[in-house]
Amino acid sequence: MDQARLHLMLCGGTGCHASGSKSFHEALDAELKNQGLEKEVRVIETGCNGFCALGPVMLVQPEGIFYQQLKADDAAELVESHFLKGRPVQRLMYRDPVSKKTMAHMDEIPFFAHQMIWAMRNKGLIDPESIDEYIARDGYFGMAKALTEMSSEDIIGEIKASGLRGRGGAGFPTGVKWGFAAQAKSDVKYVLCNADEGDPGAFMDRSILEADPHAVLEGMIIAAKAINATQGYIYCRTEYPLAIQRLSLAIEKARDYGLLGEDILGSGFGFDVDIYQGAGAFVCGEETALMRSIEGRRGMPRPRPPFPANKGLWDKPTVLNNVETLANVGQIMLNGGQWYASVGTESSKGTKVFAISGDINNIGLVEVPMGISLRKMIYDIGGGIPNKRKFKAVQLGGPSGGCIPEKYLDTPVDYEEIAKVGAIMGSGGVIVMDEKTCMVDMARFFMDFIQEESCGKCTPCREGTRRILEILEKISEGRGEPGDIETLEELSEVIKSSSLCGLGQTAPNPVLSTLNYFRDEYYAHVYEKRCPAKRCVALLKFTVDPDKCKKCGLCFKACPTGAVQWEKKQPASIDKEKCIQCMACYDACRFDAIE
Ligand SMILES: Cc1cc2nc3c(=O)[nH]c(=O)nc-3n(C[C@H](O)[C@H](O)[C@H](O)COP(=O)(O)O)c2cc1C
Ligand code: SF4
Ligand code: SF4
Ligand code: SF4
Numbered sequence: 001m002d003q004a005r006l007h008l009m010l011c012g013g014t015g016c017h018a019s020g021s022k023s024f025h026e027a028l029d030a031e032l033k034n035q036g037l038e039k040e041v042r043v044i045e046t047g048c049n050g051f052c053a054l055g056p057v058m059l060v061q062p063e064g065i066f067y068q069q070l071k072a073d074d075a076a077e078l079v080e081s082h083f084l085k086g087r088p089v090q091r092l093m094y095r096d097p098v099s100k101k102t103m104a105h106m107d108e109i110p111f112f113a114h115q116m117i118w119a120m121r122n123k124g125l126i127d128p129e130s131i132d133e134y135i136a137r138d139g140y141f142g143m144a145k146a147l148t149e150m151s152s153e154d155i156i157g158e159i160k161a162s163g164l165r166g167r168g169g170a171g172f173p174t175g176v177k178w179g180f181a182a183q184a185k186s187d188v189k190y191v192l193c194n195a196d197e198g199d200p201g202a203f204m205d206r207s208i209l210e211a212d213p214h215a216v217l218e219g220m221i222i223a224a225k226a227i228n229a230t231q232g233y234i235y236c237r238t239e240y241p242l243a244i245q246r247l248s249l250a251i252e253k254a255r256d257y258g259l260l261g262e263d264i265l266g267s268g269f270g271f272d273v274d275i276y277q278g279a280g281a282f283v284c285g286e287e288t289a290l291m292r293s294i295e296g297r298r299g300m301p302r303p304r305p306p307f308p309a310n311k312g313l314w315d316k317p318t319v320l321n322n323v324e325t326l327a328n329v330g331q332i333m334l335n336g337g338q339w340y341a342s343v344g345t346e347s348s349k350g351t352k353v354f355a356i357s358g359d360i361n362n363i364g365l366v367e368v369p370m371g372i373s374l375r376k377m378i379y380d381i382g383g384g385i386p387n388k389r390k391f392k393a394v395q396l397g398g399p400s401g402g403c404i405p406e407k408y409l410d411t412p413v414d415y416e417e418i419a420k421v422g423a424i425m426g427s428g429g430v431i432v433m434d435e436k437t438c439m440v441d442m443a444r445f446f447m448d449f450i451q452e453e454s455c456g457k458c459t460p461c462r463e464g465t466r467r468i469l470e471i472l473e474k475i476s477e478g479r480g481e482p483g484d485i486e487t488l489e490e491l492s493e494v495i496k497s498s499s500l501c502g503l504g505q506t507a508p509n510p511v512l513s514t515l516n517y518f519r520d521e522y523y524a525h526v527y528e529k530r531c532p533a534k535r536c537v538a539l540l541k542f543t544v545d546p547d548k549c550k551k552c553g554l555c556f557k558a559c560p561t562g563a564v565q566w567e568k569k570q571p572a573s574i575d576k577e578k579c580i581q582c583m584a585c586y587d588a589c590r591f592d593a594i595e
């Protein structure tokens with residue numbers, strides 16, 4: 001094989017594709033050829049690198065120089081200046097929003113510097129479509145060890161020693177789950193991978209599948225050996241076409257290499273995997289609903305017990321694990337359970353991938369050691385809050401998660417500590433909210449999602465979430481009445497305690513946690529008909545406070561209807577007749593002069 005002088009690791013994840021990495025790739029190829037460098041410089045499409053908000057991104061190896069927001073028009077300059085003449089192009093590098101410093105190397109960018117990459121260890125480093133590159137990074141070595149040197153008990157013992165807990169939300173110990181399924185007596189057993197990823201805004205599982213599909217397959221084969229299963233399914237939502245394409249290719253290659261199918265590596269053990277495409281209903285991520293869906297039935301949860309470890313897919317013993325959980329398994333086999341358990345807290349070991357979004361400078365996917373503080377995640381990695389605004393809360397755990405206020409920012413991130421302050425780890429969604437967020441509106445947003453997604457099987461979840469949504473809508477529209485807040489609390493308790501599945505049991509979390517920490521905001525809405533964050537349109541007056549107005553005219557420029565009247569050196573005013581309450585002026589004003 002020809003040795004290339006430089007490897008350009010260009011992100012080919014869904015996010016970067018959407019922001020133009022394919023057209024940049026074409027332009028780059030053409031320019032390399034044009035300037036005679038096509039043999040010396042090799043372009044490799046990788047999976048998601050995590051910093052999708054800055055896409056398309058590219059890492060130049062072995063130099064470790066990181067480029068961002070690349071456009072086809074940049075290709076000629078990059079090739080000539082950097083790859084031909086050795087002068088990296090500053091203007092395409094990352095500029096820290098806080099220090100305003102330009103940072104050339106990936107390692108010095110705070111977003112990457114504080115991470116600990118285990119589950120996503122191959123992201124941005126290999127071509128996900130090449131099984132050889134996966135193997136070159138020790139891929140399938142853990143599986144080889146498990147299949148040829150270890151018994152089922154050894155494997156389960158190692159997973160138990162690692163302390164690995166399910167990354168799909170509930171955090172159930174993976175080794176214990178495998179142990180139950182291993183003990184179940186049956187000639188047919190299944191291993192399933194949950195790649196449904198229903199949480200809005202979450203994309204950690206998709207990223208792993210796109211960047212490192214073999215890691216998930218390797219984890220599944222090891223799980224299969226542990227419980228003695230012969231068939232596996234990956235349940236992946238149809239909205240993830242690139243993940244499905246790369247997974248299909250990975251399955252095909254693994255079969256070609258004798259790593260899937262009969263008698264894997266001559267060990268006498270056989271296992272195969274197929275992909276099942278789900279239609280993307282949130283409730284289908286729930287384990288019993290997911291299994292029904294694979295059986296071709298309507299995806300609705302059923303009561304447990306019996307647990308899937310005894311009666312799962314087609315009533316056979318089944319292990320279901322999340323993508324991220326499985327991506328850790330190969331490395332645990334290779335390096336040992338103790339290695340994995342050396343990082344993390346007493347109850348939560350290893351690393352966790354989070355999707356950080358909302359009012360934060362660095363939006364993207366990060367993998368951090370368990371036990372890191374929320375403050376470190378938000379400020380050191382996330383770069384803090386943009387526009388010099390103040391932090392208000394962080395919502396953890398997806399649509400059924402909870403809000404954590406500033407006083408708990410030093411909480412270490414682990415399953416138990418996060419639960420103590422009223423949120424859940426969930427699958428790893430982290431939404432940061434600044435002072436302009438209305439907590440009633442936030443609760444309404446999540447409840448809207450949850451009640452849409454309720455499967456309707458049990459009354460408290462079906463009717464209760466709808467009723468909560470109605471009350472929240474009423475409050476944010478200025479029609480709140482005494483007693484509403486108490487009704488919200490009562491309904492929440494009933495739904496939590498009487499719903500059949502995790503969706504209903506956790507649905508009231510956003511309401512309860514905001515009521516707990518931001519109760520005064522609910523009171524202001526109901527009793528003073530005021531939205532303190534000035535988000536609920538019905539409660540805004542759309543008038544300008546002349547004392548606060550700095551006469552800058554930004555509101556005038558932002559208004560789409562000409563409702564703002566303003567002249568140089570004069571305070572603005574708003575014509576209510578023309579105002580359509582779009583909030584553009586409010587968002588534009590930096591001086592809080594619009595009420
Ligand atoms: C409403 C609902 C949706 C869920 N969605 C997902 C999902 O999208 N992905 C996932 O891995 N787990 C999801 N879960 C959790 C699964 O039921 C199950 O616990 C998990 O896949 C087990 O894998 P783990 O032990 O590796 O976490 C969901 C649970 C509920 C109640
Ligand atoms: S709790 Fe909600 S989503 Fe779960 S089974 Fe009941 S109605 Fe369906
Ligand atoms: S809310 Fe919209 S329409 Fe009304 S004054 Fe402001 S910018 Fe103009
Ligand atoms: S943007 Fe604010 S400060 Fe500027 S003119 Fe409008 S109301 Fe006044």
Ligand code: FES
Pocket residue numbers: 011012013014015016017047048049050051052053055056057
């Ligand atoms: S898709 Fe390119 S960084 Fe995420």
